[in-house]
Structure formats: structure tokens, C-alpha cells
Amino acid sequence: MKKKWLKIYGNTVSGKKGRWVVIFTWLLLAAVLNMALPQANTQKNEMAANLESTSPSQQAKKVADMEFPATSGTPALLTWYKSTGITNEDLSLIQKYSMELDKNPVNSQDSVVPFYQFPLPVLKQQLSQDGTTLILPVTFKKGTDKGIIADGISAFKEKASSIFPQNPNKAKIVDKDKLLLRITGPAGISTDATALFSQG
Numbered sequence: 001m002k003k004k005w006l007k008i009y010g011n012t013v014s015g016k017k018g019r020w021v022v023i024f025t026w027l028l029l030a031a032v033l034n035m036a037l038p039q040a041n042t043q044k045n046e047m048a049a050n051l052e053s054t055s056p057s058q059q060a061k062k063v064a065d066m067e068f069p070a071t072s073g074t075p076a077l078l079t080w081y082k083s084t085g086i087t088n089e090d091l092s093l094i095q096k097y098s099m100e101l102d103k104n105p106v107n108s109q110d111s112v113v114p115f116y117q118f119p120l121p122v123l124k125q126q127l128s129q130d131g132t133t134l135i136l137p138v139t140f141k142k143g144t145d146k147g148i149i150a151d152g153i154s155a156f157k158e159k160a161s162s163i164f165p166q167n168p169n170k171a172k173i174v175d176k177d178k179l180l181l182r183i184t185g186p187a188g189i190s191t192d193a194t195a196l197f198s199q200g
Helices: 002-014 016-036 056-067 088-103 120-124 146-163 185-197
Strands: 074-081 109-112 133-140 180-184
Touching: 002 016, 074 146, 074 185, 088 109, 088 120, 088 133, 088 146, 133 146, 133 185, 146 180, 146 185, 180 185
Parallel strands: none
Antiparallel strands: 074 133, 074 180, 109 133
16 A cells, blocks of 8 residues: 555656746755745854853953053063962062063063062952963054064063073972963964964
């Protein structure tokens, strides 16, 4: 019985009239679904955030936007991290470092937050909630060439290696009880991108 029904169905849809019935049915079904279901472009949201607001890069962007409005130069976020928590001794060295950047700025450096002028309790308030991270914002002058920014970032690293007893540029994120320095923000990212694409 099943085979007979399948044979009749097969002959019907593959015959001269059956072909057109199948094509018409598919077109009618596509038209009905097109009208009944929402269009793909109505579901698109170009303004949707790529990352959650709690992600570190989004938090860094908030700091950069707040500290450096669009009218200022290119910010570099000097991010200090220690897995066991940044100590008072670390903060004193960071203050000494910020004073060095303020008194002897690198080429095209526009400004640096003067952490060395902050009393220690006030500086401690700048630490992340878990006490492991501190961001020191530094700005390059508006329109500074990427090559000069790259040289400036290298100078930041050299100054850090001369001030800190253990070079924070060489510390790894997995190192326990070692202060680590990484430079991010628009200046750091553009320098990394330039270095990456110049390797070609």
C-alpha cells in the first residue's frame, strides 16, 4: 500500500503538470513566509556593543573617554598589575615613575596624571576593586605620528626598567608577587598594530 502511494506521488510531482505545481507551491510558500516572518534587516542592531560593559577593555575605554575627551591627544593607559595586590611600596615606585614622566616627558608627550602629588590614601582609591590593578593615563599630543608614539612607548618601558628593582615589562601575568606593566589604550593598540603589520 505504501509503495503504491509513493509511486502515485512520484508520478504526480514529476509529471509535466506536477513540476509546475511543485514550483508554484514553493514560490507561494516562500512568499507567505517572507510576509509572515520578520525581515533579517529588522533584527540587525548596528549600535549593539561588541563586548559586555564589564569586560576589561570596555572599562579601559570608559576611563579613556572620561580622562581624555575626543578633543585631546592620543591616550596611552599604563596598566600596572600584581596578582597578590599592589603594595604601598609599589605605589611609591609608581609615584616616582609618574614624577619622572611629568618632569622629563618623552617626545610629544602632552600630559600625565601626577600620581606623585596624590597622598597615598587617595592614590589607593584609584586601585581596582580587588587592589590588583592601577591605570596611569598619559597623553600624546594630538596628531602625533605613530612612529613617535611607538618611540614614546619604548621610552616609557625604559624609564620603568630603570626605576623599578625588577623590570615590570618582563613580568608575566602568571608570575606571583611581581608587578607587571602593560601599555594599552589607543596609543598602545596602534603601536601593537603597526608592529604586527610591519612584520609582513
